[in-house]
Amino acid sequence: MMQQVKEELKNIPTPLYYYDLPLLRETVDVVKSAADRYGYKVHYAIKANNNPRILSEISSLGLGADCVSGTEIEVAIAQGFQSSEIVFAGVGKTDREIEIALKNNILAFNVESVQEIEVIGEIAQSLDTVANIALRINPNVDAKTHHYITTGLDENKFGIMTHELETCLTLIQNNAHLKLIGLHFHVGSQITDLNVFKRLCVKVNEWNQYFYDKGYTLPILNLGGGLGINYMEPDEESIVNFSNFFYLFHQLLELKQGQEVHFELGRSIVANCGSLVSRVLYIKNGLKKNFAILDAGMTELLRPALYQAFHKIEYWSEETDLESDKVEVERYDVVGPICESSDCFGKEVNLPKLKRGDLIAIRSAGAYGEVMSSRYNLRQPLNYFYKE
Numbered sequence: 001m002m003q004q005v006k007e008e009l010k011n012i013p014t015p016l017y018y019y020d021l022p023l024l025r026e027t028v029d030v031v032k033s034a035a036d037r038y039g040y041k042v043h044y045a046i047k048a049n050n051n052p053r054i055l056s057e058i059s060s061l062g063l064g065a066d067c068v069s070g071t072e073i074e075v076a077i078a079q080g081f082q083s084s085e086i087v088f089a090g091v092g093k094t095d096r097e098i099e100i101a102l103k104n105n106i107l108a109f110n111v112e113s114v115q116e117i118e119v120i121g122e123i124a125q126s127l128d129t130v131a132n133i134a135l136r137i138n139p140n141v142d143a144k145t146h147h148y149i150t151t152g153l154d155e156n157k158f159g160i161m162t163h164e165l166e167t168c169l170t171l172i173q174n175n176a177h178l179k180l181i182g183l184h185f186h187v188g189s190q191i192t193d194l195n196v197f198k199r200l201c202v203k204v205n206e207w208n209q210y211f212y213d214k215g216y217t218l219p220i221l222n223l224g225g226g227l228g229i230n231y232m233e234p235d236e237e238s239i240v241n242f243s244n245f246f247y248l249f250h251q252l253l254e255l256k257q258g259q260e261v262h263f264e265l266g267r268s269i270v271a272n273c274g275s276l277v278s279r280v281l282y283i284k285n286g287l288k289k290n291f292a293i294l295d296a297g298m299t300e301l302l303r304p305a306l307y308q309a310f311h312k313i314e315y316w317s318e319e320t321d322l323e324s325d326k327v328e329v330e331r332y333d334v335v336g337p338i339c340e341s342s343d344c345f346g347k348e349v350n351l352p353k354l355k356r357g358d359l360i361a362i363r364s365a366g367a368y369g370e371v372m373s374s375r376y377n378l379r380q381p382l383n384y385f386y387k388e
């Protein structure tokens with residue numbers, strides 16, 4: 001495999017994003033059939049990766065889209081997603097973005113505040129249309145993940161505070177341009193402990209009952225996303241166990257008649273199909289450490305610098321077995337070229353003794369990788385390789 005990769009990448013400048021499209025297709029097939037088993041609908045969270053090749057693959061395989069900006073809605077539609085399968089979340093939707101969503105007749109606004117409902121109502125009225133509203137409820141469930149990607153606690157900015165729900169209901173009832181169609185929840189990202197989703201189900205059932213008792217039959221329960229992946233061993237578990245994930249909801253959710261369950265998965269769909277590939281620029285032997293300095297840095301993949309995220313770092317120049325006696329293994333801090341100490345992909349990583357020009361892959365970079373890349377330091381645009 002490595003020999004083939006080396007050949008493929010021989011003339012392509014680095015840093016580059018390597019996308020394994022067959023793995024992406026297989027992942028989408030698996031998630032779709034696992035969800036279909038229970039009639040669940042999956043919206044791909046565009047913010048995880050909006051590369052046009054990736055989007056068109058995913059839309060052509062029949063998933064809906066979860067958007068967090070007006071431009072994401074436009075891009076999703078341009079890449080083949082059905083507007084009737086687009087949901088729109090975000091605490092700070094602008095008037096322009098609300099108009100884009102309304103003009104495209106999206107499935108639902110996941111609304112996050114009282115004021116937002118008022119504004120959507122006004123804009124829908126001015127466009128003489130009806131906005132479908134799902135109330136994003138903050139369920140106060142701890143995602144037990146990095147605090148930057150925990151979103152479902154009372155102290156987070158996301159979702160409607162439960163003491164304001166009554167006000168929301170009144171506002172919606174009093175405006176013919178607003179239609180309440182469902183409830184929305186999203187508690188965080190990179191959640192690997194399924195107990196978090198169990199606790200979410202308990203809260204969802206409570207809120208579902210609360211609205212039912214008030215006489216509302218809400219057709220949509222949107223449970224959000226957040227399913228985590230195994231960053232340690234991307235090849236052993238290249239596709240997450242979506243069956244277990246959906247089965248948990250199937251077992252625990254208490255649905256009312258006619259209710260549809262929706263999910264918004266991002267990371268678990270795209271993370272493992274992408275790797276950031278880089279070449280070694282320099283090796284620097286410090287007093288206590290060896291540094292491998294790459295031509296990729298936090299400008300190409302921010303997650304390690306932003307949330308101390310782990311990514312598996314592999315030697316891609318040739319097939320090597322680190323366990324074998326024939327391979328000389330060295331320990332490196334693998335760092336980027338940017339003038340920030342946080343620009344480090346991994347500390348004390350065992351790799352074959354490296355030399356200038358060697359290929360290094362930073363695995364599981366398909367989600368929140370390319371999308372968070374920046375031109376900081378006036379870095380060059382990214383390069384790409386798509387495995388067909």
Ligand SMILES: *Cc1c(COP(=O)(O)O)cnc(C)c1O
Pocket residue numbers: 045047048066068089090186188189190224225226227264265266267268
């Ligand atoms: C980011 C986000 C998602 C996707 O989260 P993943 O962890 O990538 O699955 C889903 N819903 C909302 C509202 C989000 O903000």
